[in-house]
């Protein structure tokens with residue numbers, strides 16, 4: 001639907017420095033940073049917080065070492081290398097964003113390989129990764145890998161794994177009263193005669209026009225619809241389909257690790273997450289999930305069973321419960337469909353007041369917010385928002401954090 005060039009409505013209007021659209025990590029982090037920097041800002045999202053990529057992520061805050069498997073630090077790993085320390089300051093309560101209520105699931109990630117060992121040994125010994133990776137002696141292996149049949153060398157990365165629901169709840173609590181749920185946002189967007197976007201709200205009571213010096217679209221895959229509604233051609237988006245595997249099994253092994261194969265992407269990435277019934281689920285990504293995107297659920301489950309049996313022949317997964325989660329990663333369009341190296345935030349074409357952002361990784365949300373802040377005009381001292389926020393609060397509900405995707409999954 002293209003709502004471009006609709007005339008501005010003559011009803012009451014509320015004006016903000018910025019209105020963010022999209023309630024995943026990108027929108028929530030940006031909201032927090034903008035509020036702290038003195039901007040009058042609200043966030044609108046069309047469903048519960050985190051639904052989409054953020055809650056489907058594996059929660060790893062990584063310093064990029066997994067991107068260095070080709071043997072040298074590339075641009076992706078250079079950009080991301082500062083992020084773990086940045087997040088750590090936030091988790092300690094001393095950073096740009098207070099994440100002191102966010103839980104960590106793990107303070108490390110393992111990496112092992114039984115096929116490309118020679119290349120890896122020299123790589124891990126190189127200066128580039130010194131201090132960020134330790135070789136794990138056999139006596140200190142985690143319980144899961146304490147078996148004679150385990151082959152290969154094991155390394156420990158300092159990468160953290162966050163409990164993403166607690167991260168979202170932390171950001172929502174920091175920004176209480178500034179986050180609202182509204183359906184059909186794309187259909188409500190229009191452009192005025194000066195080529196500025198605005199939103200028409202006529203849910204209940206008096207119609208209201210929402211105006212902002214800048215609209216910031218951080219709606220993941222939904223950015224494309226928001227841009228199309230305003231007739232914007234750029235920036236274009238690419239979607240990378242994945243099909244993750246969710247495994248509920250009887251072993252008491254919360255585990256976080258990449259098994260390396262011949263590809264640049266880890267052959268298998270395992271993270272472990274709490275489930276509502278008290279179980280821990282293993283969530284499987286990596287090459288298996290990339291290849292799995294073109295498989296049926298049944299084919300991927302069969303491939304996943306085989307993979308786990310090959311990697312852990314001492315375990316029996318025959319009575320484990322497998323299900324799959326198809327999900328797409330939303331990114332700015334790259335040449336040859338490459339993976340973007342960095343977070344992306346740029347103005348939209350064909351409209352005067354819209355910025356569009358994709359963090360491309362949970363880890364890079366701080367980087368995205370920094371890029372957005374650098375592109376904003378200073379806060380407008382003439383804007384007073386207390387009444388505006390009260391008016392909005394009367395019309396719109398506050399979204400909750402969405403459930404983890406595997407709570408709804410059963411094969």
Ligand SMILES: Cc1cc2nc3c(=O)[nH]c(=O)nc-3n(C[C@H](O)[C@H](O)[C@H](O)COP(=O)(O)OP(=O)(O)OC[C@H]3O[C@@H](n4cnc5c(N)ncnc54)[C@H](O)[C@@H]3O)c2cc1C
Nearest residue numbers: 022024025026052053054057058060220222360361362363
């Ligand atoms: C399987 C998987 C595993 C991953 N693992 C990791 C990892 O371990 N570490 C890492 O760093 N990165 C990881 N990522 C990447 C990371 O999850 C994403 O880069 C990040 O979550 C994107 O956040 P976002 O806020 O831009 O988008 P999303 O999380 O998709 O949020 C967008 C939000 O916008 C809302 N929305 C959508 N359309 C509209 C609309 N029209 N109007 C209003 N609101 C709308 C949605 O409700 C949603 O809440 C992973 C991604 C996937 C898919």
